[in-house]
Amino acid sequence: MNKPVALAVAEIPADSDFDGAPATKVRGYWQSVGYRLRHDWVTLGFGVIVLLIVLAAVFAPLIAPFSPYAQSIIGRLKPFGWRGHPWGTDELGRDMMSRLIYGGRISLMMGLVPVVIATMIGGTLGVIGGFAGKVANTAIMRTMDVFYAFPSILLAVAISGAMGGGIVNGIISLSLVFTPAMCRVAETATAQVKNLDYIEAARASGAGTLTIIRHHVLGNVLGPVFIYASSLVSVSILLASGLSFLGLGVQPPEPDWGLMLSTLRQSLYVDPLGCALPGIAIFITSICFNLVSDGIRAAMDVRI
Amino acid sequence: MSATVQAKPYVDGRDRGGAAQPMLIAKELQRHFKVKGAGKGAVVRAVDGVSFTLFKGETLGVVGESGCGKSTLARVLLHLVLPDSGDLVFDGDTVGETRGISVADLRRQVQMVFQDSYSSLNPRMPVQDSVAFGPMVNGKSKAESRRIAQDILVKVGLRPDLFGPRYPHELSGGQKQRVNIARALAVGPRMVILDEAVSALDKSVEAQVLNLLRELKRTLNLTYLFISHDLNVVRYISDRVLVMYLGQVVELGPAADVFAKARHPYTQALLGSRLSMDSSKRIESPPIVGDPPSPINPPSGCRFRTRCPHAEAVCEAEMPTLGQWEDRSSHVAACHMTNAQSGHSLAGTA
Amino acid sequence: MDGGMVAAAPLLEVEDLSVQFVTREATVNAVSGATFNLKAGEVLCLLGESGSGKSVTLRALMRLLPGRARVKGRVNVAGQDALALKGRALQSFRGGTVAMVFQEPMTALDPVYTIGQHLTEMIRRHKGVGRAEARAQAIELLNLVKIPSAERRIDAYPHELSGGLRQRAMIAIALSCGPKLLLADEPTTALDATVQIQVLILLRRLQQELGMGTIFVTHDLGVAAEIADRVAVMYAGRVIEEGPVADVLRRPAHPYTAGLMASTVHDQAPDQDIAAIPGSPPDLRRLPPGCSFAPRCSLAMPACRQGFPEPVFPAPGRMARCLRVADVLQQPVGVHA
Incomplete structure (x- = not known):
C-alpha cells in the first residue's frame, strides 16, 4: 500500500512564505553591500577623511590662504605658525598649507586617473581574454605577462624616462603599469564565471556571446575588479609621488606632494618638520584609501 | 482550455514529422576529451558511440554512476559541447546540416535544467530577469518577456509578485530549482x-x-530526458530507461521491464545496490x-x-x-549473454 | 530516557546541546537543545535534511566547530566532559577517543601526503611507536578496510585512488587509534550506488567487530535502515523523534518523520503524485514560535504554535516531540506496509 500519512496535499501552497524566508525586505547585492558599509565604523571613519581630502583638493582656491606659487625670498623655510603661515613656508617662501592643499589635486588625480584608465583597458582586455577562445586568451595574457614581468616602479620609471616628464606622460606610464594587473584580475574572474551553469543555461537559451557578457558576466566581474582597482589607488599615489620625486613626473613649480618632498629634502636639517609634511600627506592619503578599499572588499565579499 | 489528465494527442505547431517521428535520434555520438x-x-x-531514440511525449531516464558520461551526453545533445562524430536528428531534421535544423533552432526547442547549485542562477540578477532572459534573447520585447516570465513563474508555483524581484540567495533550494x-x-x-x-534537493x-x-x-506536452543517479526517482518518472557505463549504453528498455528483469549484469548490480527503507531487508553482501574504472x-x-561476475574470454575479446x-x-542490452551466437557459456540466458 | 534498558553508563551522553552562530547581521540557531545518548557498540543515525543541524551536532561532539560558534549544554564521552577539554587532552581526545569520517575524502585528506604517511603519522602520534612498526600497523589497517593490495596502495596519493578506496582509506585513518566513538558524516553520500553499499557493509562489519559506538549522520532513510540500531530524526536543530530503527521507520511517531517517508521516492506508482511535504524548512535565523514543523504540518493545532512540545514516550525506548503522537501512530503506515 502506498497510502501515505494524512500529510498529503494540504491546503498549504508550495510557494507560501511561512518558512520565514524574507518576504518584506528584498535586498539586492549592492543594497546589501551598502548595508554592510553603513555598519562598518572604521571604514566610514576613514571614508570621511578621504572625503575631506578630496573636498579640500576640489575647493582648493576657496580654502588655501595664499597662492601656491607666491614666492618670498625673505620668508623662506619659516617654521609653523610664522606670520600668518600656519604650517610655515618652503624653500622659496611659498605657503606650505596652500601648496599641500593644491598638491592634493595633482596627487589625487595621479592616484585616480591611471587606475580608471587601466581598469577600462585592462578590464576590457581581461573579459575578452577570459571569455574568448584559447588563441585570443594566449595572445592577450602573454602580452600582459611581458609587462607584468617588470617591477612596477621600474617599469613606470622606464616609461616616464623614455617619454619625458610631465603630468600627462606620468598618467600614461602609470596606466600602462596597472593595465596588466587589472587585465589579469578581470580575466581570472571572467574565467571563473564562464564555467558556471547559468552561463551555459544562457547559451542554451540562444543568447550570443556579447549578450551573455553584457547580462551575465560583467555584473559578476565588476565586483572583484572594483575591489582591486580601489586598492590600486593608494599604490598609484605613491608611484606618482615617486616619479615626481625622481623628477620624472610633475615638473616645478607645480605643487605636488612627491615633488615637494624631493625639493624640500635639501632643507632636511633646517626644517625637518616642514620637510616631512608632504610625506605625511602622502602617507595619510594612501593609508586612508587602503583602509577604505579594505572595508569595501569586506563588504562586497558576501557569499550570495 | 482542457488540461485534462488523459493523454491527449500530440499537437504542436512546430511538429514536423507527426507523432510517429521520434523527437530525437542520436546516432553513434562520440565525444572524447x-x-x-x-x-x-x-x-x-x-561519450563513446551512444545511440538511442527519444519518442515524442515520453520521459527517457538516463542512469549511470559518476563518470559514465551522462552529463556530457546532455551537453552534446544541446551542442553545448560539440560531438567529435555522430549525428543528431531532431524531429526528422539533422542538427547542423544545411538542409537540417540549425543549432539556434534546436536550442529554441530543447532546453536544459541544471542541478541546483550555487552556480545555477546568476547571483546578481532578480529571478524574474533570469527567467525573462531566454525570451528576450529570442527576439521578444522587454515587456513581452517579462509577461512570459510572470506566467511561467505562476506555472511552476511561485507567486511572481512575491518571488520575481528576489535574488537567488533569498530562495530555498526547492524554490531555486522551480526558477531553473x-x-x-x-x-x-x-x-x-x-x-x-x-x-541536490532534500527528499x-x-x-x-x-x-x-x-x-x-x-x-x-513536453518530452523529457531525465538524467539521474537515483534509480528510485528514475523508475518513478520514466517511461523508458537508458543505462550508461563508461560512456556507452549498456541497456535500454521500458522502465517497468528494466526494473523488473534487468538483462545486463551492470543494471542488475545497480538495482541490487538500492537500499530498502525496511531495516529487516538489509543487503548482506554487495x-x-x-x-568503476577510470x-x-x-x-x-x-x-x-x-567487475562482472560472469566475465569470460569472449567479453575481453x-x-x-x-x-x-x-x-x-x-528492451535491449549490450551483453554477450543476451546474444545466443556470442560464444559466452551463458549465452541466450539473459 | 531509554525506559526498558539496563542502566549501564552510556558511552555518549548529549544533554541540551545548543549551537549558535552569531554574526553581525543575524544569529543562526543551528542546534537548539538536542538530547540523545549512545551505548558502546551501538549505531545511532542522526537523520535529517540540510539545515537540520545534524552535521553541526556531530562537529560539536568532536569540538571541531569554529571559535565563533557558541556551544552550550553537556557532552559526556566515555566519562570525559568533552566541552571542557583543552590543549593536550583535547588532542588525544580527537583521534584517540573519538574519530571522524568525512563526506568528501578528497578534501579531508591532504593531497601532498600518501595514504601511508597519513596513517603512520596518526599512529605514531597517538601510540608512540617506531616508523617500521607504524607502517606495519598501517598495512594491517588497510587490509582491515579491504583495500586490495595494501602493500602497494599504502604509497599512493589520495588522487591516485578511486572514490571508494579513498573513503576506505579515510576509514582506516579514523580507526587507526582504536577510537571508542566513531563519527561518520554522510560518508557514503558522495559515492556511487554500487560503491556505497560496499562501504556501508564494511562499516557495519567493522563496527560490530571492533565494538565501537557509532554516530552516523545521513539524510537518506535507506542508509539509516541499512546501518542503524537507533535513529534520531532532527528538524530545524532539534531531535524530534528517536527510537529503534525498525520501529521508527515502520511506525513513525512524528508527522515530520512520517512525511519524510511518504515523500521519499520509493516504489510509488508512476501515475500518482508523491505525497510531498509542502513548503520548505524554516529559516534558522527566524525560527517560528512553538513547534518549528507546525507551519508545514497538516495535523498542526493552535497549541502547536504556543511552545515547543515536550518529549513524550509512546513506547519503551521511543521518544517524540509532538502533541499529536497518538494521532500520527494511528495513521496508516507510510511506506509499503
Whole structure:
C-alpha cells in the first residue's frame, strides 16, 4: 500500500512564505553591500577623511590662504605658525598649507586617473581574454605577462624616462603599469564565471556571446575588479609621488606632494618638520584609501 | 482550455514529422576529451558511440554512476559541447546540416535544467530577469518577456509578485530549482533535458519538484530526458530507461521491464545496490565489488567485464553491441549473454 | 530516557546541546537543545535534511566547530566532559577517543601526503611507536578496510585512488587509534550506488567487530535502515523523534518523520503524485514560535504554535516531540506496509 500519512496535499501552497524566508525586505547585492558599509565604523571613519581630502583638493582656491606659487625670498623655510603661515613656508617662501592643499589635486588625480584608465583597458582586455577562445586568451595574457614581468616602479620609471616628464606622460606610464594587473584580475574572474551553469543555461537559451557578457558576466566581474582597482589607488599615489620625486613626473613649480618632498629634502636639517609634511600627506592619503578599499572588499565579499 | 489528465494527442505547431517521428535520434555520438598529464594521447571517452531514440511525449531516464558520461551526453545533445562524430536528428531534421535544423533552432526547442547549485542562477540578477532572459534573447520585447516570465513563474508555483524581484540567495533550494525550471520553459521548448535536476534537493522538496515536473509535462506536452543517479526517482518518472557505463549504453528498455528483469549484469548490480527503507531487508553482501574504472583507457571488449561476475574470454575479446530496437517496447542490452551466437557459456540466458 | 534498558553508563551522553552562530547581521540557531545518548557498540543515525543541524551536532561532539560558534549544554564521552577539554587532552581526545569520517575524502585528506604517511603519522602520534612498526600497523589497517593490495596502495596519493578506496582509506585513518566513538558524516553520500553499499557493509562489519559506538549522520532513510540500531530524526536543530530503527521507520511517531517517508521516492506508482511535504524548512535565523514543523504540518493545532512540545514516550525506548503522537501512530503506515 502506498497510502501515505494524512500529510498529503494540504491546503498549504508550495510557494507560501511561512518558512520565514524574507518576504518584506528584498535586498539586492549592492543594497546589501551598502548595508554592510553603513555598519562598518572604521571604514566610514576613514571614508570621511578621504572625503575631506578630496573636498579640500576640489575647493582648493576657496580654502588655501595664499597662492601656491607666491614666492618670498625673505620668508623662506619659516617654521609653523610664522606670520600668518600656519604650517610655515618652503624653500622659496611659498605657503606650505596652500601648496599641500593644491598638491592634493595633482596627487589625487595621479592616484585616480591611471587606475580608471587601466581598469577600462585592462578590464576590457581581461573579459575578452577570459571569455574568448584559447588563441585570443594566449595572445592577450602573454602580452600582459611581458609587462607584468617588470617591477612596477621600474617599469613606470622606464616609461616616464623614455617619454619625458610631465603630468600627462606620468598618467600614461602609470596606466600602462596597472593595465596588466587589472587585465589579469578581470580575466581570472571572467574565467571563473564562464564555467558556471547559468552561463551555459544562457547559451542554451540562444543568447550570443556579447549578450551573455553584457547580462551575465560583467555584473559578476565588476565586483572583484572594483575591489582591486580601489586598492590600486593608494599604490598609484605613491608611484606618482615617486616619479615626481625622481623628477620624472610633475615638473616645478607645480605643487605636488612627491615633488615637494624631493625639493624640500635639501632643507632636511633646517626644517625637518616642514620637510616631512608632504610625506605625511602622502602617507595619510594612501593609508586612508587602503583602509577604505579594505572595508569595501569586506563588504562586497558576501557569499550570495 | 482542457488540461485534462488523459493523454491527449500530440499537437504542436512546430511538429514536423507527426507523432510517429521520434523527437530525437542520436546516432553513434562520440565525444572524447584530451587529458593533460595522464600520459601521451590519454583521452577520456566521455561519450563513446551512444545511440538511442527519444519518442515524442515520453520521459527517457538516463542512469549511470559518476563518470559514465551522462552529463556530457546532455551537453552534446544541446551542442553545448560539440560531438567529435555522430549525428543528431531532431524531429526528422539533422542538427547542423544545411538542409537540417540549425543549432539556434534546436536550442529554441530543447532546453536544459541544471542541478541546483550555487552556480545555477546568476547571483546578481532578480529571478524574474533570469527567467525573462531566454525570451528576450529570442527576439521578444522587454515587456513581452517579462509577461512570459510572470506566467511561467505562476506555472511552476511561485507567486511572481512575491518571488520575481528576489535574488537567488533569498530562495530555498526547492524554490531555486522551480526558477531553473521556469527559465528553461520560458523559451517554450518541446523537449527538456533534466540533468540531475532534483539530486541536490532534500527528499521532501524533491517530491514537490517531481510532482511539478509531471504536471508540467502533462499540461505543456513536453518530452523529457531525465538524467539521474537515483534509480528510485528514475523508475518513478520514466517511461523508458537508458543505462550508461563508461560512456556507452549498456541497456535500454521500458522502465517497468528494466526494473523488473534487468538483462545486463551492470543494471542488475545497480538495482541490487538500492537500499530498502525496511531495516529487516538489509543487503548482506554487495552485488559487485570494486569501483568503476577510470574512463581514461577503459577495459577492452566489454567495459564492465572487470567487475562482472560472469566475465569470460569472449567479453575481453569482443565488445558486445546493443542490438536493434524498433519501438518503445524494445528492451535491449549490450551483453554477450543476451546474444545466443556470442560464444559466452551463458549465452541466450539473459 | 531509554525506559526498558539496563542502566549501564552510556558511552555518549548529549544533554541540551545548543549551537549558535552569531554574526553581525543575524544569529543562526543551528542546534537548539538536542538530547540523545549512545551505548558502546551501538549505531545511532542522526537523520535529517540540510539545515537540520545534524552535521553541526556531530562537529560539536568532536569540538571541531569554529571559535565563533557558541556551544552550550553537556557532552559526556566515555566519562570525559568533552566541552571542557583543552590543549593536550583535547588532542588525544580527537583521534584517540573519538574519530571522524568525512563526506568528501578528497578534501579531508591532504593531497601532498600518501595514504601511508597519513596513517603512520596518526599512529605514531597517538601510540608512540617506531616508523617500521607504524607502517606495519598501517598495512594491517588497510587490509582491515579491504583495500586490495595494501602493500602497494599504502604509497599512493589520495588522487591516485578511486572514490571508494579513498573513503576506505579515510576509514582506516579514523580507526587507526582504536577510537571508542566513531563519527561518520554522510560518508557514503558522495559515492556511487554500487560503491556505497560496499562501504556501508564494511562499516557495519567493522563496527560490530571492533565494538565501537557509532554516530552516523545521513539524510537518506535507506542508509539509516541499512546501518542503524537507533535513529534520531532532527528538524530545524532539534531531535524530534528517536527510537529503534525498525520501529521508527515502520511506525513513525512524528508527522515530520512520517512525511519524510511518504515523500521519499520509493516504489510509488508512476501515475500518482508523491505525497510531498509542502513548503520548505524554516529559516534558522527566524525560527517560528512553538513547534518549528507546525507551519508545514497538516495535523498542526493552535497549541502547536504556543511552545515547543515536550518529549513524550509512546513506547519503551521511543521518544517524540509532538502533541499529536497518538494521532500520527494511528495513521496508516507510510511506506509499503
